[in-house]
Amino acid sequence: xxxxxxxxxxxxxxxxxxxxxxxxxxxxxxxxxxxxxxxxxxxxxxxxxxxxxxxxxxxxxxxxxxxxxxxxxxxxxxxxxxxxxxxxxxxxxxxxxxxxxxxxxxxxxxxxxxxxxxxxxxxxxxxxxxxxxxxxxxxxxxxxxxxxxxxxxxxxxxxxxxxxxxxxxxxxxxxxxxxxxxxxxxxxxxxxxxxxxxxxxxxxxxxxxxxxxxxxxxxxxxxxxxxxxxxxxxxxxxxxxxxxxxxxxxxxxxxxxxxxxxxxxxxxxxxxxxxxxxxxxxxxxxxxxxxxxxxxxxxxxxxxxxxxxxxxxxxxxxxxxxxxxxxxxxxxxxxxxxxxxxxxxxxxxxxxxxxxxxxxxxxxxxxxxxxxxxxxxxxxxxxxxxxxxxxxxxxxxxxxxxx
Amino acid sequence: xxxxxxxxxxxxxxxxxxxxxxxxxxxxxxxxxxxxxxxxxxxxxxxxxxxxxxxxxxxxxxxxxxxxxxxxxxxxxxxxxxxxxxxxxxxxxxxxxxxxxxxxxxxxxxxxxxxxxxxxxxxxxxxxxxxxxxxxxxxxxxxxxxxxxxxxxxxxxxxxxxxxxxxxxxxxxxxxxxxxxxxxxxxxxxxxxxxxxxxxxxxxxxxxxxxxxxxxxxxxxxxxxxxxxxxxxxxxxxxxxxxxxxxxxxxxxxxxxxxxxxxxxxxxxxxxxxxxxxxxxxxxxxxxxxxxxxxxxxxxxxxxxxxxxxxxxxxxxxxxxxxxxxxxxxxxxxxx
Ligand SMILES: [Zn+2]
Numbered sequence: 001x002x003x004x005x006x007x008x009x010x011x012x013x014x015x016x017x018x019x020x021x022x023x024x025x026x027x028x029x030x031x032x033x034x035x036x037x038x039x040x041x042x043x044x045x046x047x048x049x050x051x052x053x054x055x056x057x058x059x060x061x062x063x064x065x066x067x068x069x070x071x072x073x074x075x076x077x078x079x080x081x082x083x084x085x086x087x088x089x090x091x092x093x094x095x096x097x098x099x100x101x102x103x104x105x106x107x108x109x110x111x112x113x114x115x116x117x118x119x120x121x122x123x124x125x126x127x128x129x130x131x132x133x134x135x136x137x138x139x140x141x142x143x144x145x146x147x148x149x150x151x152x153x154x155x156x157x158x159x160x161x162x163x164x165x166x167x168x169x170x171x172x173x174x175x176x177x178x179x180x181x182x183x184x185x186x187x188x189x190x191x192x193x194x195x196x197x198x199x200x201x202x203x204x205x206x207x208x209x210x211x212x213x214x215x216x217x218x219x220x221x222x223x224x225x226x227x228x229x230x231x232x233x234x235x236x237x238x239x240x241x242x243x244x245x246x247x248x249x250x251x252x253x254x255x256x257x258x259x260x261x262x263x264x265x266x267x268x269x270x271x272x273x274x275x276x277x278x279x280x281x282x283x284x285x286x287x288x289x290x291x292x293x294x295x296x297x298x299x300x301x302x303x304x305x306x307x308x309x310x311x312x313x314x315x316x317x318x319x320x321x322x323x324x325x326x327x328x329x330x331x332x333x334x335x336x337x338x339x340x341x342x343x344x345x346x347x348x349x350x351x352x353x354x355x356x357x358x359x360x361x362x363x364x365x366x367x368x369x370x371x372x373x374x375x376x377x378x379x380x381x382x383x384x385x386x387x388x389x390x391x392x393x394x395x396x397x398x399x400x401x402x403x
Numbered sequence: 404x405x406x407x408x409x410x411x412x413x414x415x416x417x418x419x420x421x422x423x424x425x426x427x428x429x430x431x432x433x434x435x436x437x438x439x440x441x442x443x444x445x446x447x448x449x450x451x452x453x454x455x456x457x458x459x460x461x462x463x464x465x466x467x468x469x470x471x472x473x474x475x476x477x478x479x480x481x482x483x484x485x486x487x488x489x490x491x492x493x494x495x496x497x498x499x500x501x502x503x504x505x506x507x508x509x510x511x512x513x514x515x516x517x518x519x520x521x522x523x524x525x526x527x528x529x530x531x532x533x534x535x536x537x538x539x540x541x542x543x544x545x546x547x548x549x550x551x552x553x554x555x556x557x558x559x560x561x562x563x564x565x566x567x568x569x570x571x572x573x574x575x576x577x578x579x580x581x582x583x584x585x586x587x588x589x590x591x592x593x594x595x596x597x598x599x600x601x602x603x604x605x606x607x608x609x610x611x612x613x614x615x616x617x618x619x620x621x622x623x624x625x626x627x628x629x630x631x632x633x634x635x636x637x638x639x640x641x642x643x644x645x646x647x648x649x650x651x652x653x654x655x656x657x658x659x660x661x662x663x664x665x666x667x668x669x670x671x672x673x674x675x676x677x678x679x680x681x682x683x684x685x686x687x688x689x690x691x692x693x694x695x696x697x698x699x700x701x702x703x704x705x706x707x708x709x710x711x712x713x714x715x716x717x718x719x720x721x722x723x724x725x726x727x728x729x730x731x732x733x734x735x736x737x738x739x
Contacts, residue, residue: 078662093605093665095507101624151625153581158574162622167570258628321574322581 065172066117066165070103070110071202072230079108085230086149086198087263100199101164102147113165114145115203118173120160120194123185127377129193129221130352131279132362133311133399134240136372137379140219141182143173144194145203149225150259152246153322154285161195175203175210182216188403189239193221201234208237224267225259231267232274240277240400243268247282247289248298256288265301272306277400279311281352284329284337286317295337299344308347309398314338315352331357366395447728448735449680449689452476457656457675464656470521473652476679477525479739487528493650494594496530501592501647502538505599505615506549511666513549514598514654518677522596522652523560537561539587541618561591570621578637578723582620588643595647597683601655601674601690603663607631608706608713610664611690612651612683613639613726635715636724639683645726651686653678660697672697684719684727685734691716692731 072085079094083103090098092105102114121143126135129142146168148161155161160168173181182190190211192204197220208218217239224243226234235241245264246257253261271278282298284290302310314337316329334351338359341349351359355376362372362384369392373381384401385391454472459465474486481489494500502522504514523536534557540546543553543564554562568590570583588595599615606627607614613635617623626634639645655678661670674693680686691713695705706712720729728734 091605095665097624099624099627101622158581162625164621164624166566167621258625322576 063113063166066115066170067111067113068115068202070112071205071233072227073110075108079105081105081108081110083110084227085201086226087260088149089227097164100147100149100196102145102199112200112202114147114200115206116172116174117145117165117170117203118143118178119146119165119168119170120144121171121173123187124191125377125379126189126191126219127374127379129191129219129242130281130313130315130350130377131219131240131242132313132350132372132374133279133348133397133401134219134277135188135400135403136374136382138189138403139185139187140189140191141178141185141187141216142191142193143178144192144197145200146170146195147199148196148223149198150196150223150257152257154256154283154317154326155321156318157194158321175207176214178207179210179214179216182211183214187216189217189219191219191221197222198226198230198234201230205234205237212237223257223259224264224271226263226267228266228270231270235271235276236274238276240279241271242279242281243271245280245282245298248294248301249289252289256285265305268302269305272310277398278306279313281313281315282337283315283317284334285323286327286329286333288326290329290333290337292336292340295340296344299341299346302341303345308345310346311348311350311399312341312346313350313352314341316354318353335359362397364390364393364395364397366390367393369393371397447682447685447733448480448737449678449682449685450476450479450737450739451676451678451689451693452479452739453674453676455675458673462673464515464517466517466520469515469517469656470524472677473518473521473525475739476652476677479737480679480681486525490525490529493596494526494529494531496532498531498535498593499591500526500531500536500594500596501587502536502596502598503588503615503618504538504540504546504549504551505610505618506540506542506545506551507618507664508600508602508666509545509548510550511668512600512602512657512659512663512671514600515656516550518652518654518656519551519598522598527560532558533560534558537563537587537591539585539591540564541585542566563587565619575641575643577640579634580620580626580637580641582622582638582641584621584641584643585619588619588647592647594649595644597648597651599651599653600658601653601678601693602659603661603670603694604713605663606711607635607715608711609687609691609694611653611678611687612680613687613715613719616644619644630711630714632715633718636719636721636726639719639726640724648683649681651678651680651683653686653690655690655693658694658697660694660701661703682727682734684716684729686727687713687716687719688729688731688734689736 074082081092083090083098088099092098094105097104103112123139124142126138126140146160146163146165197204211218219240220238221242250261253259314334318328319326338349347365351357360374361370363370371383383391384397388401389396452472452475457468477486477489481492483489506513519538526536541564543566546564551562565585565587568586570585571589574581597612599612601611604610607630616638655674655676657671658674659671678686678690716729719726
């Protein structure tokens with residue numbers, strides 16, 4: 001990991017125990033939180049040495065700087081509000097919070113409690129997000145706040161996603177500071193990731209603006225469980241989007257995710273209409289969302305609604321959180337998923353979280369030459385031309401390939 | 404049960420009715436006085452203790468009268484002639500006792516500090532050291548706003564929120580629930596006395612004993628969909644909660660029949676009662692019916708009609724959970 005204090009490195013390439021969408025237990029998270037102080041690199045953000053309760057006390061005194069009126073909500077009678085950020089549409093009474101735990105009604109006005117309240121920050125290769133058709137081999141200054149608008153039973157980052165902001169050590173990182181740090185760490189991109197950026201949309205929007213002013217791009221790693229207006233406003237500012245499509249069944253979304261599939265599919269269609277570069281990750285859970293019919297239905301839906309060029313990553317599950325009883329996804333299951341999606345005519349189907357698997361590489365769909373070779377989270381070879389075409393057959397390869 | 408006790412306190416236990424009877428009666432009326440008076444075992448009993456003169460000048464709860472009301476309730480629940488005999492059935496010297504209050508409603512509708520002081524007084528007289536008692540909720544500031552005096556350290560009754568000590572790092576899970584528990588529960592409470600309030604809840608229907616456990620976990624916001632069902636029941640199944648839970652003393656001095664969970668003065672009433680039981684399910688069922696009666700008095704629809712009946716109560720009683728009894732024919736409600 002880039003800023004792993006335990007390893008004593010300050011900046012380098014990733015280690016095995018990575019952060020992005022991947023696993024880190026609470027212990028490593030706390031280390032990461034410390035490291036993020038280093039990443040944020042300024043004394044006022046340094047993690048208080050006095051331990052967690054002291055940190056909480058300190059945060060309480062400084063809470064006001066994190067609290068900004070929310071953008072997407074509607075006022076109701078009796079000082080209630082209806083949140084319009086995600087499809088849950090939480091109706092929230094005075095002094096209560098929404099499902100995400102990071103938005104609070106105070107006297108009939110709804111506030112985000114996590115603006116500039118960063119609980120994790122790292123410099124990651126963009127391949128860790130994963131985005132494979134976006135500036136291969138480049139780094140992303142990656143950050144998260146507490147909170148999530150769903151509760152996936154397999155969440156790898158539940159330590160932060162399922163916590164309230166006051167329960168986590170945090171650092172004050174206003175948008176301009178993030179842009180400055182991204183530049184300092186030679187990151188052409190800021191990534192909003194780890195927890196669920198839907199719930200910190202206001203911060204994401206302001207940081208994207210600050211980044212763009214400084215010549216830094218923005219990408220988001222999200223569940224896509226969002227209302228259309230908020231989606232257009234917030235992710236409209238992104239240069240690329242990765243959506244975790246967690247299954248292709250409403251039942252799974254209800255039982256395992258505590259959400260709904262339909263709004264996520266709507267999000268994918270909207271992103272397509274917006275012309276936003278989007279990649280899809282599908283985490284395959286053994287016995288839960290790994291049927292042939294589901295893979296086929298997914299591939300067919302993508303092809304007919306988004307087109308064959310959307311990269312689809314089938315990634316390996318590792319037991320975590322509330323599904324520790326499940327085994328790791330067998331590689332043949334992932335290969336079966338890929339074979340089905342390939343057969344349905346999708347052009348860029350990848351296998352993720354399996355180091356060294358040939359399906360991590362990008363191949364030209366026309367001449368079959370390998371164009372991007374990946375090992376772990378690094379891109380070893382990148383042959384795609386400046387004009388985005390295959391150097392062998394000139395077939396255009398969709399994506400954002402060069403800065 | 405010693406029947407001579409029942410006989411000797413016939414005048415004390417003014418009435419012992421089935422739950423169903425209580426449901427159909429107005430507060431204080433005794434429409435089913437001809438029903439056989441048959442106090443059940445303490446475990447199946449819900450004592451509803453009432454004192455019309457609970458409040459002194461203004462509307463402040465009188466500390467002596469609330470102590471007396473608490474004593475009557477405890478004696479009735481445990482079939483004891485003296486209050487300390489009841490408390491000694493509940494706790495043993497050397498135990499750490501956590502008193503989980505509910506302070507989300509501010510001064511308007513939170514667990515009453517005078518009631519909690521009375522509980523702590525009796526606990527100490529029953530042999531618990533002051534410093535071994537902790538009055539707690541999620542947040543220290545909320546405790547203060549509700550009128551509690553924060554105290555940490557020293558040989559006095561402790562009072563602070565989980566924010567002071569954090570939640571356990573490890574996750575505990577049952578059914579739909581996976582959460583981190585307050586260290587006050589896991590490390591400072593051998594015994595849990597649940598002191599919730601009695602109020603309407605826009606999502607869950609009512610919030611009384613079972614739902615008060617939302618205040619012991621780090622992620623309660625995750626468990627409000629579907630009227631909190633089955634989350635409330637699953638949460639109360641966590642062994643760390645279930646094995647500690649000994650008694651619920653529901654503060655119904657002020658209660659709320661509509662507009663909850665935030666305090667709405669226009670929908671609250673001075674109920675001047677305590678509900679006491681070892682069975683949180685039976686207590687919740689009984690409290691729910693009290694709220695329904697009040698709603699009917701005000702011409703409001705039932706929670707069922709409003710499609711927010713507290714379905715988690717039945718779940719808590721089902722074969723998978725067995726946290727208590729929700730069958731009104733089996734609950735022995737004792738009004739005193
Ligand atoms: Zn080619």
